[in-house]
Amino acid sequence: MKDFEPVIVAFCCHYCAYTAADMAGSKRIAYPANVKIIRVPCSGKVDTIHIMKALENGADGVYVAGCLEGDCHFKNGNLRALQRVKQVQALLEEIGIEPERVEMVAMSAGMGERFAEVAFEITDKIRKLGPNPLKAGMENAKAA
């Protein structure tokens, strides 16, 4: 488990987190390569099924990065995203997967440092949680 490098999917809103990632790049601020960014037109566009499918297909962690409260380009997409993330967390708990694998974060387009900081924090958290339990389940079955 020592060499475990998590795969993390980050759904990033075009108007904030995606631009913040860009900003991090322009400022030469490094962030972990574990984070795979998917640009979305608004964090509110991220549906429950997108997060579920990411996990089902092997992501070790998923986060949705939206605008700061009150700053959503589409008024309240970020608040809707937060509710969906909570819904996924509850569902994961029901099926015995750590809800901490999914998270909602907020930032503005100018927060390049914050983007990198969040990427480090979440990568670190998922690294401690270990690999997605689906993989262990399937590997154990294969070995048996």
Add this chain to the structure above:
Amino acid sequence: MITAERKPMEEIIESVRPYNRILLVGCNECVTVCAAGGRKEVGILSSALQMAFMQEGKTLDIKELTLERQCDPEYVEELVTVIDQADAVLSMACGCGVQEVARRYKDKPVYPALNTLFMGAAERQGVWAERCQGCGDCILGLTGGICPVARCSKRLLNGPCGGSTAGKCEISQDVDCVWQLIWDRMKALGIENRYEEVMTAKDWRTSRDGGPRKIIREDLV
């Protein structure tokens, strides 16, 4: 609309545990509107089930299908091409849909993924409340368009009772006293004199008390 909620995952997981090939069937009608068993919820449940079993090292063969209406035989007939590829059916329709699938495909076990709750209306996005109990003898014309059968905790026809305080029912501060609502509405309509008319005992034989009900429309049969 008929409202429903997903059953706890544990119960659903246990119901499909003996099977490998699951036909997960949603319904495009009421349960889609109340976000319990439409195409979207079918996808989410399918993914959640897959993940639950993958942790145990098992992958399910889940086929997702959402019918236009699961309570009508002509739509349930659409399953005929895929039913043989499944060991069991998991239905995300209301109880009517589950039963229609079970009636049509007699050799296939059918399990409900939802708990069907009530006939209701949307109060706002994501909030549904009970509005009708299907008593079979509508009295809404006498009560200002607000139903005491479905919405009074005691189904009083001549309310309110002593448990009505500041417009709320004694069972919960979140429940309006329906007789307060009826009175307010009657006043707004200028028909408060009707409130004085005592309603006689209701004949409940038109409701469930008369046994399971059926409608036969000779002009349509």
